[in-house]
Amino acid sequence: MRVTGEGRWKALRTVSRGDVVYRAVLTGLALLLPLLLLTLAAELVTNAWPAIRRFGFGFFATSVWDPVAGRFGALPLIFGTLYSSLVAMAIAVPLALGVAIFLTEFAPRWLRRPVATLVELLAAIPSVIYGLWGIFVLLPLLRDTLWPVVRPALVWLPIFRGTFYGPSVLAGGIILAIMVLPYIAAVSREVLLAVPAAQREAALALGATRWEAVWTVVLPYGRTGIIGAVILGLGRALGETMAVTMVIGNRHEISASLVEPGYTIAAAIANEFAEAVSALHLSALFYAGLVLFVVTVAVNVIARLLIWRVARGSAAGSAAI
Amino acid sequence: MARAARSAAAPAAHAEARLATDGLTAWYGPTAGIRDVSLAFEANRVTALIGPSGCGKSTMLRCLNRMHELVPGARVEGRVLLDGHDIYAPDVSPIAVRRTVGMVFQKPTPFPTMSIAENVAAGLKVGPPISRSERDGIVEQALRRAALWDEVKDRLGDSPLALSGGQQQRLCVARTIAPEPEVILLDEPTASLDPLGSARIEELVHELKREFTVVIVTHNLQQAARVSDVTAFFYLGALIETGLTAQVFTAPVQPQTEAYVTGRFG
Amino acid sequence: MATRLTRRVIGAAMTGATYSAALLAILPLAAILVMLVMKGAGSLDWNFFTRSSVPLGETGGGFAHAIAGTLMMVGLACLIGIPIGIGIGIFLAEFGGGALGTLVRFVADVFNGTPSIVLGIFAWTWLVKPMGRFSALAGGFALAVILVPIVARTTEEMVRLVPNSLREAALALGYPRWRTSLQIVTRTAGTGIVTGCLVAMSRVAGETAPLLFTALGNQFFSLRILEPMAALPLQVYSYAIGPYDEWNRQAWAGALVLILLVLVLGLGARLATRGHQRQA
Numbered sequence: 001m002r003v004t005g006e007g008r009w010k011a012l013r014t015v016s017r018g019d020v021v022y023r024a025v026l027t028g029l030a031l032l033l034p035l036l037l038l039t040l041a042a043e044l045v046t047n048a049w050p051a052i053r054r055f056g057f058g059f060f061a062t063s064v065w066d067p068v069a070g071r072f073g074a075l076p077l078i079f080g081t082l083y084s085s086l087v088a089m090a091i092a093v094p095l096a097l098g099v100a101i102f103l104t105e106f107a108p109r110w111l112r113r114p115v116a117t118l119v120e121l122l123a124a125i126p127s128v129i130y131g132l133w134g135i136f137v138l139l140p141l142l143r144d145t146l147w148p149v150v151r152p153a154l155v156w157l158p159i160f161r162g163t164f165y166g167p168s169v170l171a172g173g174i175i176l177a178i179m180v181l182p183y184i185a186a187v188s189r190e191v192l193l194a195v196p197a198a199q200r201e202a203a204l205a206l207g208a209t210r211w212e213a214v215w216t217v218v219l220p221y222g223r224t225g226i227i228g229a230v231i232l233g234l235g236r237a238l239g240e241t242m243a244v245t246m247v248i249g250n251r252h253e254i255s256a257s258l259v260e261p262g263y264t265i266a267a268a269i270a271n272e273f274a275e276a277v278s279a280l281h282l283s284a285l286f287y288a289g290l291v292l293f294v295v296t297v298a299v300n301v302i303a304r305l306l307i308w309r310v311a312r313g314s315a316a317g318s319a320a321i
Numbered sequence: 322m323a324r325a326a327r328s329a330a331a332p333a334a335h336a337e338a339r340l341a342t343d344g345l346t347a348w349y350g351p352t353a354g355i356r357d358v359s360l361a362f363e364a365n366r367v368t369a370l371i372g373p374s375g376c377g378k379s380t381m382l383r384c385l386n387r388m389h390e391l392v393p394g395a396r397v398e399g400r401v402l403l404d405g406h407d408i409y410a411p412d413v414s415p416i417a418v419r420r421t422v423g424m425v426f427q428k429p430t431p432f433p434t435m436s437i438a439e440n441v442a443a444g445l446k447v448g449p450p451i452s453r454s455e456r457d458g459i460v461e462q463a464l465r466r467a468a469l470w471d472e473v474k475d476r477l478g479d480s481p482l483a484l485s486g487g488q489q490q491r492l493c494v495a496r497t498i499a500p501e502p503e504v505i506l507l508d509e510p511t512a513s514l515d516p517l518g519s520a521r522i523e524e525l526v527h528e529l530k531r532e533f534t535v536v537i538v539t540h541n542l543q544q545a546a547r548v549s550d551v552t553a554f555f556y557l558g559a560l561i562e563t564g565l566t567a568q569v570f571t572a573p574v575q576p577q578t579e580a581y582v583t584g585r586f587g
Numbered sequence: 588m589a590t591r592l593t594r595r596v597i598g599a600a601m602t603g604a605t606y607s608a609a610l611l612a613i614l615p616l617a618a619i620l621v622m623l624v625m626k627g628a629g630s631l632d633w634n635f636f637t638r639s640s641v642p643l644g645e646t647g648g649g650f651a652h653a654i655a656g657t658l659m660m661v662g663l664a665c666l667i668g669i670p671i672g673i674g675i676g677i678f679l680a681e682f683g684g685g686a687l688g689t690l691v692r693f694v695a696d697v698f699n700g701t702p703s704i705v706l707g708i709f710a711w712t713w714l715v716k717p718m719g720r721f722s723a724l725a726g727g728f729a730l731a732v733i734l735v736p737i738v739a740r741t742t743e744e745m746v747r748l749v750p751n752s753l754r755e756a757a758l759a760l761g762y763p764r765w766r767t768s769l770q771i772v773t774r775t776a777g778t779g780i781v782t783g784c785l786v787a788m789s790r791v792a793g794e795t796a797p798l799l800f801t802a803l804g805n806q807f808f809s810l811r812i813l814e815p816m817a818a819l820p821l822q823v824y825s826y827a828i829g830p831y832d833e834w835n836r837q838a839w840a841g842a843l844v845l846i847l848l849v850l851v852l853g854l855g856a857r858l859a860t861r862g863h864q865r866q867a
Binding site for chain 1: 594595597598601602604605606607608609611612613615616618619622623626671674675677678679681682683687688690691694695696697698699700701702703704705706708709711712713732735736739763764765766768769789790792793794795796799800803820823824827828835838839842845846849850853
């Protein structure tokens, strides 16, 4: 087997072209992603263009959505998207933080993995199943069981005014809250785990209770990352489609009341796209979709910048999301 | 074979050397790991490279099989001659060099997704195509030469992760010798092994020199004394002294050498 | 200055609050799973798995077309998306240190955060509009667009985990860089990569929005990729919002099958990881 003398030397003079090809192929594949993103943005703009040209920024200021007459105002959509997400955040953030703190500080060791897994499971449930449950379990529960009980106390508040038929911004917000909670909790947990133990121990050594150590030292330390987690959850909530459209009522109307139906951009596209009345209708939907795209991208970028700064190297965080 | 008249400070005659360096300097970015080293490695001998941490012995070793250049910002000046031909010549492929100069690392690294036999044959897969029976024969031979055959012959298809650290290291040796390199480099091969495992590797090194030129880096002076025929002492990137092991350890010429081998620093 | 007792009480209360939060978070999970089994299990009969939609008024219809459609389109998405995703992942791990790597990683994260309905209308512009018809191909493509960034990021992570010493050992044997990357490193990360793919598949199997105007859905059993095709989540959606009890009942059954599919894929991923960990 052994090649000797000059023969061996000749054998040394070989070039590996394989490396060049390999790198070129992989680079080509990698370039597909940015290319795809550019194409996506271009298609959205191109298809939205007739509506952009026709309505301009007035699209965001008017409320009339009349496909037959060709008048499209997306204010209710934008309002509904923001309002339902706000409700979702108000419910989900405290709960998610509570879960994250529970998992990192207070839960007994043996309980941590199971609970964390169960919370992760929430993220695995498809949106449409949340919607199904929302229609047949949550709505009746809210409308028939909960509302009659709390109505006397709350109905005088503007955000609870009106008759509660079921499909409502409140229902949308609650479902969204359940859906984004696991994401906020998971990332917050990573952020809290990244807080050096020394910080916590220093507080405890000074005589703080476990809770005080968390509240005064750990949480402030992880503040940036937690804000990032919350914004990430917001990004999710803004774009959720199926569960929302199944419980929110799908009405192009603006109302301060949570018990009134509402609409979101994603839900409107889901409902109206396949049966768009005219080319302008379709274009208006694309316009709304473009807005949703830009906003969610911006929100996600901000979130990731915040999180990356804190829990650096945790690709697990972004891979899980 | 006459070595009697050789002085402790002069390098061995090039005529007997398989491998030799000539004015070798290796850079990590702006810092030089080794400077202007000219050293010859005799055929069928074990040469030990010794010196305190950071002296450049590992850098030296990695220049011999062109592994040094894998570090970003690394550069090499000077020549490394294998049978008189410079392996750093512009038209020489480092990959081909590495098939001629094999290396065993400090930490045993069997490939986890391959069986024991496949591990040994791994180096053959990048060589000229051979038949299965040829391959099996080479695997057996390599395992025998690595003193591992008897322990694994009944479980060649098993995962190497079931082997002990010392066995894994012998597997790595088998893997390195299977493709029949000319030179074998060992970078602190017993550093992560227990004494029994280390002893078996040292026995192995003794056997290997019958067919290969062996260069071993070690921070264990006793090991160097036991195992090598020639010892080269490095300090702060320079080759201070080289000569027959017995002489370097009992009658070193340079004061730094003496200080090191008597344990005054290191 | 709060007294020691006050502080202790607050501490206990907040601890209890976090316990409650955890409970409240898990409650919907239990509620949903229980409901799915209660309302759906009873409808999982032979007809459900072998027959497709039947006209209104008739009974004995099933979700065979939807189940087949989901398997078909997820399979299509995997065919397109997994090789590309793994390739991009390897690129990011092996060559991704520079500007291009940062850009690709950023873009992958942007895609991961884009609402799937937006990706659905994108697939519509690319495959439905020019072809003039809805098709399973468009549906599969939309799912592939979701799949690729997920697989890319998990693959990158898994390949990065392979210790550098393995790379060095292969290079020292004379393996060229590309074979080291492909035959040694990627192969070692193999189980992890498979896990990432399974996780991505389970995510994609449950997506409805991107299929709404690509595959559109179909009453009939069809495996023709150039025609509209039914899918499990689509069918659950239309039957859930429909006004007929029969439909609603089947929606629950379909949802149960869907969650089982998602969980099995996810479980598969976990088992694969555990086996790998035991080996290492």
